[in-house]
Amino acid sequence: MKTQWIGDVLSGSLNQKEVHLKGWIHRSRGSNAIRFVVLRDSTGTLQCVVKRDKVGDASFEEVASALIESSLEIKGTAIPTDREHGYEIQVTEAKVVGPVDPSNPFPITESAMEEADGGETEFLLDNRHLYLRTGRMTTMLKIRSSVFGAIHSFFRDRDFIEYQAPNFVAGAVEGGSTLFEVPYFGRKAYLTQSWQLYAEAAMPALERLYTIAPSFRAEKSRTRRHLTEFWHAEMEIAWADNNDVMDHGEALVRHIARTLLTERPAELESLGRDLEVIRRFADSDYPRIRYDEAVERLKSKGVEIEWGQDLDYSKEKILTADFDVPHFLTHYPKVAKPFYHRQDPDNQDYVLCHDLLAPEGYGEIIGGGERTWSESEILKRIDDEGTPRDPYEFYIDIRRYGGVPHGGFGLGVDRVCAWLAGADHIRETIPFPRDSRRVTP
C-alpha cells in the first residue's frame, strides 16, 4: 500500500528523507542522461529528477520512454530547491507500473484544454472519464467533497436525523410534466424529483430530518444551472414556520462557505476565487424581501411584470444585481406555487414560501417554505388546483393523525458548488454530468 504522498513532500515534513512515491506522469522532459518527471498524485505534483548514472540504463530508458499518464513508482531523496515546487526528488529507483501505449496516447492534451479555459468542449465531455484527472476537475471534486461534508456536519451538529426516501416513486412532487418514467414490472414508475413528500411522512417520528440524495427532472433545460440528475440536500422540521426554515437555510449556506474557507482556500484561489468574497458569503446576514417588493423593484427598473407571475431567471438576474450576498424572496402569490405550500393566514393570496437566490447571476439555490399541514387545508388546495387526490392519499393521511406546523427546504448542492467555486457551468462541479442530451460516458 501507499504510505507517502506528494503533499507530504511539499509540506516539508520529509525534507532530506528517503521517500517512496507512487503516482502518474503529469509531464516529462529531459535529455539522454537526465530526465525530469513531474509526478502527480491526489495531493499535488512534484518534479522527480531521474539520472541515467543513478538508476541504470534499463530503468532510465523505461522512464524516459513512458508517456504522460503512465503510472510510476519511485524511490529517492526529497531535497529543497528554489525551483517551482519548492522540493524535488533525487531518484534512486524508478519503475513504470502501468504504461501508456504510444499508438494510443493520453488524449487530454494542453491544446484540448486551452480553448476550454474552464468551460468544457464536446471533446472533454466525451472524455470525461479521463478529464477527471486534470487539475481543474480534481480541484473541483475536492471542493465538492467539502461541500457535502459541510452539509452533513451542519445537520448532524443540530441533531437532525439522516433519512432516506425511495428513488422509485408513483407520483409527482411538482406539476408532473418533468418526471422520468421507468418501466416497473409491467407498471409505470418514476424517478423521484424530491425527497420531500416522503420526508413529511417521517416528520412526526423524527421531527428534524435531512438527506443528501439525487433528484431527477426530465427538463430539457439547456442552461448553465440545470442537470437532469442533481444532488439535492433537503431538510424537514416539525413545529417550525417559514422563518424558522429560512433561518436554517441561511445558516447552512453560511456554514458551507465557512467550511470551504477552512478546508479549501488554496483550491478556491487556484480557480480564481477571491477569498474575501467567500468570506462575505460566510459572515453576512442574508436579506429577506417579499415577492411584492421584488415586483415593485422590477417595475421601478422598467421591467414589465404582472402580479402573480413567477419570477423567471431573466427577472431574477435583474433583482440579484442589487445584492452582493444571497437573499431570500418570500411570500409568492398562491397561483404561482403548488398545493403543498401553506397559504398565508394573514392574506390568502400568498403562500408561506421562500427561495434563496445566490448573487453573481447563479440564481436560485434553495426553495422551501411552510407546508400545508392541516387536512382541511390540503384537501382544499389539492381540489382548487384540480390535482387528483389519489396519488397523494398517503400524503393527506399524514395530516389526518396529529398534523403539526412544519416546513423544509431543498438546496441544489451542485448549484452551490458552482457558485462558491465560481464555475462557468454546473457541469464543472459533478464528475459525470447528466443533461437532456448527454448520458455518456
Added chain:
RNA sequence: GCCGACAUAGCUUAGUUGGUGGAGCGGCGGACUGUUAAUCCGCAGGUCGCAGGUUCGAGUCCUGCUGUCGGCGCCA
C-alpha cells in the same frame, strides 16, 4: 417545447471571389547532462459530420439529416 450558432488530422485550428487541404500540440525516429508547455532536426497521420443538389470543378454555394454547443421557458 422555442431561438441561435458550430462540425477540417488524436487535440487546437488556418483555409482568400469555388481551382490538387496547411500549421502548432500530441505520437514515432534522431541530437542534447538541470529542464519548467524544455529545445533543435526529420517522419507518419485527412472520404473536410452524413446524404443529396448546383458546377467543367465544392472544405468553400444550396437543401435535408445527424450530432454538439449556447440562450430562453421550467426549476435546485
